[in-house]
Amino acid sequence: MGGTNLIAIFLTGLITGGLTCLAVQGGLLAATIAQREEQRLKANLKKGGNALPIISFLIAKLTAYTLLGLLLGWFGSLFTLSITARVIMQIAVVVFMLGTAANILNVHPIFRYFVIQPPKFLTRLVRKQSKSQDIFAPAILGGFTIFIPCGTTQAMMALAIASGNPLLGAAILFAFVLGTSPVFFTLGYFATRLGEAMQQKFMKVAAAVLIVLAIYNLNNAIALTGSNFTLDNLGKGIYCTVSFCDSVNAQGTQNAVSEETISIESLGYFPNSFTVKSGSKVTLHLVNKTGAGCVQAFTIPSLGIQKVVPVGGSDVVTFTAPVQPGQIPFMCSMGMYRGVINVI
């Protein structure tokens, strides 16, 4: 997963994530601070509270979620052996995201079941912690918030599982929770509550962002099936029908090769388009220079090929090109970075 996508996740957290969870987690945080320095807090409420407990809460929360992401990514990696499993997983994430969005928008009460309610003993544990007068209480509480994730957070957790990579999973939740922090800090510091109307508005934004993320993931899942019917390809098709860009495409295709070196970089595969002869034997040299994340997992869905090339490593893939001329898409394991092999 590239930096751009992590930035999108960070922004999701920044705009919406903090608010969808604030009702409870913010309340718990305020309660913890109040337990410890009730008098001081009361006296200073207008001027703002003490930043230290809030910061320790937020750092603990960030650490806990990053570790959780690591764990979820690792958990996801256990199931990522086959491309089919990945497609199913990714579609499940899409369904979960859409269900969460539908619940936020109150489309139908049935969507409430998409929200996973943590078991009672965990919620009791978290609540008990918020009453503690211990100096470390805010930090422990921050760590405990992983047990009471709200809608958007759960969707991000699903995304971390689907990433199928511990480091990527950690990065996803780190970016998201980091994004939620400014809102938490501000509202925690001034011990204010957001008005109901404001909250409703932000929830709508949260739902919209979730739907966009869901469509993006669905598109990746489609690509991963080896189908050419991705949204960008459809868009290109429509564009080309209008502007006759086929001729440009033809110029872009190079001479047929039997050997090609593909460089794996953080922004994708280079070259991301080359031509081979139908029925010929093709050798691909995969060289990973700077590609961390899912770009490492070079995948050709229609040929059932998947090779993981770690940063600094290289590998070789050989296959026989199909007899039928056409296009064979290749991509990373999440279908995000894509390229195409033209068979002529």
Add this chain to the structure above:
Amino acid sequence: MIKKVFKISGMHCASCAMNIDGELEDTGGIKESNTNYAKSQTEVEFDPEKVSDKAITKIIKKIGYQANPIS
């Protein structure tokens, strides 16, 4: 001790259920409260001599939700 189910409206996430449970269980006379977000209802076990239906509804209303006894 008796058990009673209340219909709750206004919960927008599973953690709201936690708020309701916490608030009710901190009230004298209430032994246990089990709020289910998906079903939008809460099952409260309480001593009717110490707390009334009305008091329970009031507590829930105070923290921002609507409640009505079902059974």
